[in-house]
Amino acid sequence: MFSTMAKKFRLSKSFFAGSSSGPRRLSKVAKGKGIAKSLDVDMERDLILDDMTPEDFESDWVLPPRLAKARVAAEAKFRELFDSAYEPWEEVRGNWDHSDSEGMDVEDREFPTPSCGCFSASTNFILGNLHGLMLLCRHVRRLRPVVWELCPTTLVPWFLLVVLLQSLRLTVAFLLVARGHLVGLYGLKDLSCRRLVLMSWGGVWGCDTPLVGVPDLRSPSYMEVVEEIPSSPSSCVTDSSASDHHKLSVEDSPSDGVEDGFQDSALGPRNLRAKRIVALWRYRMEDCDSAFLRHSSAQKRMKVYDVFDVAGVGVVMFSVRIYCLSCILGVEVTIRSWQVLCTRLTMANPEHPRLIIHDFLSLDLCKELEFIHKSCGTVGYRLNVFSTTLSHLIATNCGHLIMPFVPIRERLKEKAEEFFGCEFELFVEFTGLISWSTGASIGWHSDDNRPYLKQRDFAVIMGLLNIFCTLIFICYLNSHGEDFEGGLFHFQDWQPTAIVPMAGDVVMYTADSRNIHSVDEITGGERLTLTLWFSRDGSHDEDAKLISFLSEKQLSHSIHETGSFLPQPASSRMYWFPPDTAFTYESGFDICFARIHAHGYDLYSVQDTSCFSASDSSNDLSEVLMAPLRLAREHELFDEEFVNVLHVLQAVQFYCWKASELQTSGHEKRINVVPLSPSEREEVNRLKHVFLKDERVPDKLFSSATGNEHSQQPFNWAHVSAAVTAWEAYSNKLVKEMLLSLPYWKTHQSIFSVPSDLGK
Ligand SMILES: O=C(O)CCC(=O)C(=O)O
Numbered sequence: 001m002f003s004t005m006a007k008k009f010r011l012s013k014s015f016f017a018g019s020s021s022g023p024r025r026l027s028k029v030a031k032g033k034g035i036a037k038s039l040d041v042d043m044e045r046d047l048i049l050d051d052m053t054p055e056d057f058e059s060d061w062v063l064p065p066r067l068a069k070a071r072v073a074a075e076a077k078f079r080e081l082f083d084s085a086y087e088p089w090e091e092v093r094g095n096w097d098h099s100d101s102e103g104m105d106v107e108d109r110e111f112p113t114p115s116c117g118c119f120s121a122s123t124n125f126i127l128g129n130l131h132g133l134m135l136l137c138r139h140v141r142r143l144r145p146v147v148w149e150l151c152p153t154t155l156v157p158w159f160l161l162v163v164l165l166q167s168l169r170l171t172v173a174f175l176l177v178a179r180g181h182l183v184g185l186y187g188l189k190d191l192s193c194r195r196l197v198l199m200s201w202g203g204v205w206g207c208d209t210p211l212v213g214v215p216d217l218r219s220p221s222y223m224e225v226v227e228e229i230p231s232s233p234s235s236c237v238t239d240s241s242a243s244d245h246h247k248l249s250v251e252d253s254p255s256d257g258v259e260d261g262f263q264d265s266a267l268g269p270r271n272l273r274a275k276r277i278v279a280l281w282r283y284r285m286e287d288c289d290s291a292f293l294r295h296s297s298a299q300k301r302m303k304v305y306d307v308f309d310v311a312g313v314g315v316v317m318f319s320v321r322i323y324c325l326s327c328i329l330g331v332e333v334t335i336r337s338w339q340v341l342c343t344r345l346t347m348a349n350p351e352h353p354r355l356i357i358h359d360f361l362s363l364d365l366c367k368e369l370e371f372i373h374k375s376c377g378t379v380g381y382r383l384n385v386f387s388t389t390l391s392h393l394i395a396t397n398c399g400h401l402i403m404p405f406v407p408i409r410e411r412l413k414e415k416a417e418e419f420f421g422c423e424f425e426l427f428v429e430f431t432g433l434i435s436w437s438t439g440a441s442i443g444w445h446s447d448d449n450r451p452y453l454k455q456r457d458f459a460v461i462m463g464l465l466n467i468f469c470t471l472i473f474i475c476y477l478n479s480h481g482e483d484f485e486g487g488l489f490h491f492q493d494w495q496p497t498a499i500v501p502m503a504g505d506v507v508m509y510t511a512d513s514r515n516i517h518s519v520d521e522i523t524g525g526e527r528l529t530l531t532l533w534f535s536r537d538g539s540h541d542e543d544a545k546l547i548s549f550l551s552e553k554q555l556s557h558s559i560h561e562t563g564s565f566l567p568q569p570a571s572s573r574m575y576w577f578p579p580d581t582a583f584t585y586e587s588g589f590d591i592c593f594a595r596i597h598a599h600g601y602d603l604y605s606v607q608d609t610s611c612f613s614a615s616d617s618s619n620d621l622s623e624v625l626m627a628p629l630r631l632a633r634e635h636e637l638f639d640e641e642f643v644n645v646l647h648v649l650q651a652v653q654f655y656c657w658k659a660s661e662l663q664t665s666g667h668e669k670r671i672n673v674v675p676l677s678p679s680e681r682e683e684v685n686r687l688k689h690v691f692l693k694d695e696r697v698p699d700k701l702f703s704s705a706t707g708n709e710h711s712q713q714p715f716n717w718a719h720v721s722a723a724v725t726a727w728e729a730y731s732n733k734l735v736k737e738m739l740l741s742l743p744y745w746k747t748h749q750s751i752f753s754v755p756s757d758l759g760k
């Protein structure tokens with residue numbers, strides 16, 4: 001019968017691995033009854049978790065490729081957990097074997113008092129389950145059909161099998177696969193909560209709604225459930241204990257014998273967070289589509305023993321006694337089940353709603369945005385801060401440069417909506433590239449200090465995201481230690497306390513006082529981020545404003561017009577640093593000029609500038625940079641004219657971005673470079689004196705922590721010329737894409753990625 005079932009459900013060999021205690025028991029019982037044989041379970045290979053070594057983690061899991069990176073991170077985490085837990089585990093096993101021979105109750109055997117090691121016995125239990133899951137992971141392809149076949153037609157035989165196994169007191173592990181993705185307990189951080197899967201008997205019933213995952217946080221009943229559980233500040237575990245071992249609660253061992261009723265009290269003096277995770281889970285169960293679960297008394301008979309944080313995933317250990325057949329057969333059968341559930345800790349922490357996603361943006365995309373910022377940015381809102389907003393791009397005839405932002409905004413919005421369970425409800429309020437140079441920092445603050453947000457005293461609280469609450473996304477576009485020094489991000493409360501900015505990573509948090517944060521002073525280089533604000537308040541939708549601005553601009557341009565991508569600088573004051581000296585230009589410098597200079601170039605004005613002096617505060621001064629210019633380097637003058645300083649800057653930054661590609665492209669276009677004549681050299685120096693003053697200051701502000709990005713590459717004017725051509729092609733392509741998208745954006749009053757086949 002078992003082999004037929006095994007075939008029918010395509011059970012993998014590892015199917016029964018699932019907990020540290022389960023396999024041992026399974027091993028004992030199954031050997032005796034020949035179950036192992038008929039199911040082709042290789043006890044030694046698949047079930048004896050005690051013998052696993054860290055190397056087992058390196059086995060080749062079958063995961064969707066996009067999860068491969070997350071898997072590597074998870075493996076590292078596991079190795080860490082495993083290493084520190086291995087010794088205590090041995091100890092626990094000793095206790096366990098002893099109590100086994102005394103014939104103690106199963107529960108006593110499973111949960112001896114915490115070992116004196118840094119991990120309690122129950123941690124080992126969890127780790128055992130994780131091992132089991134990892135074994136299961138190897139068979140994901142085979143497991144996937146199990147899950148699909150179970151839903152819902154094969155429910156009854158499956159159910160009977162579970163009852164049978166459970167009544168033999170075997171721990172059965174289930175692995176659910178949601179939407180074709182395997183999700184383990186090992187913290188696949190970039191997975192959406194909707195795809196989060198729990199390991200529990202809940203999956204057996206084939207309910208479409210995952211038991212754990214995103215509850216509808218707007219649902220008042222969720223909040224009620226959460227609020228119902230009293231918080232006890234004295235029970236909060238301190239950060240340090242949590243961060244020590246990724247364990248949220250380190251207190252009491254289970255009090256044996258408590259089995260009926262949902263035992264809030266069984267949590268003992270656990271921390272509020274643990275309670276909320278449980279509350280969330282319990283709510284989820286109540287809300288479950290499965291009639292079976294609703295009618296069963298499962299939720300009332302759940303006892304929670306421990307809650308852990310394993311690589312960003314909350315793991316809840318609980319036991320359930322359900323009289324599961326009562327509603328079907330009228331017979332009461334007790335199922336004891338020790339299972340592990342998981343849920344996103346972040347979801348269950350309404351005190352500090354935040355999310356950290358690693359490698360969200362590709363490095364290529366980071367570089368592209370860096371190019372945009374460094375070639376279009378203006379002096380920012382605070383000292384040593386520079387910014388590029390989307391409306392500024394449009395204002396300077398670079399509206400096409402918003403195209404690379406479009407898919408990123410979409411993906412981030414999706415992430416936020418998923419996280420807060422509010423699909424189609426978020427609006428982008430602000431998108432901008434922001435860089436901080438040496439000396440910039442910000443102390444503890446929350447981001448909701450804008451006057452219009454302060455007036456929203458009567459905001460309706462809906463779940464974690466207050467309707468007027470702004471969500472902040474910070475995407476790091478370059479890396480600490482490589483591109484800049486200092487600049488670590490800190491949250492005042494709760495984990496993570498510090499974030500080391502690395503290119504591609506994203507941190508998301510609500511702008512209110514639940515997420516007070518700070519940024520350390522930048523001590524070298526330039527730290528660059530893409531910052532987005534999201535809100536549920538449609539009146540602050542950035543898209544509508546951008547679309548109308550773009551439409552206005554489009555009226556004054558036609559796609560056929562040559563050079564429709566050429567930048568037009570804004571007022572020269574926006575590029576003068578520090579901003580308070582922009583009225584006289586007597587001190588400070590022009591940031592566009594400075595960035596060009598930081599790459600080793602000088603500028604030569606085609607106009608005669610002999611009448612200007614460094615202290616000239618007339619508007620004429622700034623006009624020099626709005627007029628045609630040429631590039632010079634050392635003793636050479638490049639014989640190509642740029643329409644203005646932004647044009648030069650875009651070409652130079654594009655060269656910087658694409659230097660390695662241009663080196664190898666074998667560009668053989670004839671270029672014309674002439675030696676600088678003495679009068680031209682004088683002109684070049686004059687401009688430098690006017691727009692840069694003391695060149696050491698700007699060079700310090702704009703050089704990367706480790707020197708110029710492409711200083712290692714041999715300089716070649718031919719590559720500069722190739723960069724100009726490539727930049728034109730790049731700009732043209734974006735202009736076309738933008739013009740094709742704009743009608744759709746206008747119709748929907750929303751900026752989104754228009755599929756290319758639609759745009760034709
Ligand atoms: O760049 C960051 O990491 C955060 C910046 C910040 O907190 C702010 O500008 O308010």
Ligand SMILES: [Fe+2]
Nearest residue numbers: 445446447517
């Ligand atoms: Fe902030």
